[in-house]
Amino acid sequence: MTTKVAVLGAGSWGTALSIVLADNGHDVRLWTFREEQANKINETHKNEQYLEIMIPEQIKAYYDLYEAIKDVEAIVLVVPTKAIREVCQNLSEQLEHKPVLIHASKGIEPGTLKRVSQMISEEMEQYSYDDIVVLSGPSHAEEVAMRQPTTVTVASLSEENAKQAQHLFFNDAFRVYTSNDMIGIELGGALKNIIALGAGISDGLGYGDNAKAALITRGLAEITRLGTSLGANPLSFLGLSGVGDLIVTCTSVHSRNWRAGNLLGKGKKLDDILDQMGMVVEGVRTAEAAYKFAEAEGVEMPITYGIYQILFEDKKPKDIVEQLMNRDKREEMDALASLIRNRNTR
Ligand SMILES: NC(=O)C1=CN([C@@H]2O[C@H](COP(=O)(O)OP(=O)(O)OC[C@H]3O[C@@H](n4cnc5c(N)ncnc54)[C@H](OP(=O)(O)O)[C@@H]3O)[C@@H](O)[C@H]2O)C=CC1
Numbered sequence: 398m399t400t401k402v403a404v405l406g407a408g409s410w411g412t413a414l415s416i417v418l419a420d421n422g423h424d425v426r427l428w429t430f431r432e433e434q435a436n437k438i439n440e441t442h443k444n445e446q447y448l449e450i451m452i453p454e455q456i457k458a459y460y461d462l463y464e465a466i467k468d469v470e471a472i473v474l475v476v477p478t479k480a481i482r483e484v485c486q487n488l489s490e491q492l493e494h495k496p497v498l499i500h501a502s503k504g505i506e507p508g509t510l511k512r513v514s515q516m517i518s519e520e521m522e523q524y525s526y527d528d529i530v531v532l533s534g535p536s537h538a539e540e541v542a543m544r545q546p547t548t549v550t551v552a553s554l555s556e557e558n559a560k561q562a563q564h565l566f567f568n569d570a571f572r573v574y575t576s577n578d579m580i581g582i583e584l585g586g587a588l589k590n591i592i593a594l595g596a597g598i599s600d601g602l603g604y605g606d607n608a609k610a611a612l613i614t615r616g617l618a619e620i621t622r623l624g625t626s627l628g629a630n631p632l633s634f635l636g637l638s639g640v641g642d643l644i645v646t647c648t649s650v651h652s653r654n655w656r657a658g659n660l661l662g663k664g665k666k667l668d669d670i671l672d673q674m675g676m677v678v679e680g681v682r683t684a685e686a687a688y689k690f691a692e693a694e695g696v697e698m699p700i701t702y703g704i705y706q707i708l709f710e711d712k713k714p715k716d717i718v719e720q721l722m723n724r725d726k727r728e729e730m731d732a733l734a735s736l737i738r739n740r741n742t743r
């Protein structure tokens with residue numbers, strides 16, 4: 398059955414998800430706030446600033462938000478986290494009905510420490526937190542657009558909405574699982590970007606696979622610690638939006654977070670890196686948010702703290718490596734085990 402879907406955000410990920418939806422036979426409206434970009438996509442069937450591949454002709458680009466959303470049955474929100482509130486305010490003013498709302502953005506707001514679904518429900522009277530669906534997992538846009546096998550998770554407190562989202566996106570190159578752990582799925586997707594910056598820094602410094610495996614493993618431990626203390630199911634961090642996304646982002650040259658970290662490790666300045674990237678590097682703002690979150694929750698996140706110091710306190714990457722390697726001796730699973738024990742006895 399053909400569903401009318403509006404995808405809001407015509408960057409790499411919005412375009413790749415539009416391709417999945419178009420392949421599934423849906424009527425896709427890809428919205429951008431730049432008129433010349435909408436015209437160019439409709440004329441050339443390419444969005445070449447973000448992806449090299451041709452896009453199916455049934456994807457129509459829109460500049461007028463009302464025209465894009467007026468009669469759709471689903472909305473997929475894929476703008477950078479820092480644009481979520483602004484886009485949701487406009488959307489809320491113009492939306493006259495209640496299509497299922499799926500977001501695919503990965504970040505935490507530094508000022509409020511809110512996840513994306515929390516920001517959406519604050520800005521849109523049409524939706525409660527329980528209605529919203531998040532889509533997350535190891536899924537670089539470049540590979541999804543080429544129909545390479547990819548697996549993701551959709552989570553919602555509404556089982557019906559999660560299943561609807563699963564059905565919309567599911568195909569033989571894009572396998573979609575469901576979950577009801579909103580907190581775990583959103584936090585896994587957001588926090589892995591910080592560790593990916595670290596993996597890039599490590600590679601930029603010339604360190605090898607041992608260092609990267611250590612960052613991924615100990616990074617997962619601290620993501621799980623924070624996530625569990627915020628109410629996530631610890632098992633979610635062993636899933637696609639946890640270790641899955643952590644692996645892909647820490648090891649792929651497609652990752653903007655890894656690439657930004659790599660340049661930091663090579664001695665480039667953060668502002669210059671962000672200027673030349675031309676795409677969002679979510680891990681930077683999320684590192685600030687996670688550092689504040691960890692402080693507020695009393696959770697140890699030494700890697701996140703070290704990356705925060707490199708990004709915001711101008712600390713040298715080599716000094717942070719020394720700081721991490723010389724922390725007190727400890728048992729591998731102590732902090733995590735006690736958190737999980739506390740959670741189970743609550
Ligand atoms: N790329 C990927 O592989 C994946 C990305 N994600 C997540 O998806 C989200 C979007 O990332 P991605 O598409 O890659 O980012 P890009 O940087 O590729 O694109 C961002 C898009 O959002 C637009 N935008 C920025 N601000 C606004 C605004 N205020 N109103 C409307 N549109 C705006 C940009 O417009 P303009 O062109 O004018 O700058 C651009 O089209 C991020 O949270 C990211 O972490 C998740 C999974 C995979």
Ligand SMILES: O=C(CO)COP(=O)(O)O
Binds near residue numbers: 537646653
């Ligand atoms: O989330 C992603 C892949 O799952 C994309 O990561 P980057 O934003 O680092 O490119």
